[in-house]
Amino acid sequence: MVTESIRQVSVDVCQDHxxxxxxxxxxxxxxxxxxxxxxxxxxxxxxxxxxxRAEGRRF
Ligand SMILES: [Zn+2]
Numbered sequence: 057m058v059t060e061s062i063r064q065v066s067v068d069v070c071q072d073h074x075x076x077x078x079x080x081x082x083x084x085x086x087x088x089x090x091x092x093x094x095x096x097x098x099x100x101x102x103x104x105x106x107x108x109r110a111e112g113r114r115f
Pocket of ligand 1: 070074
């Protein structure tokens, strides 16, 4: 069994049995994955707005 880190959450990984998550860890990983995704989406929207301004479009 080795301890690895996914999104700063430590998980135990066993070669024979797979990954073991302690209480609440799956939720923690999901929250961090979601938080990262929404930041990226917000950034993409902002970039599209900047491009729109540069090209004289408004939205
Ligand atoms: Zn095992």
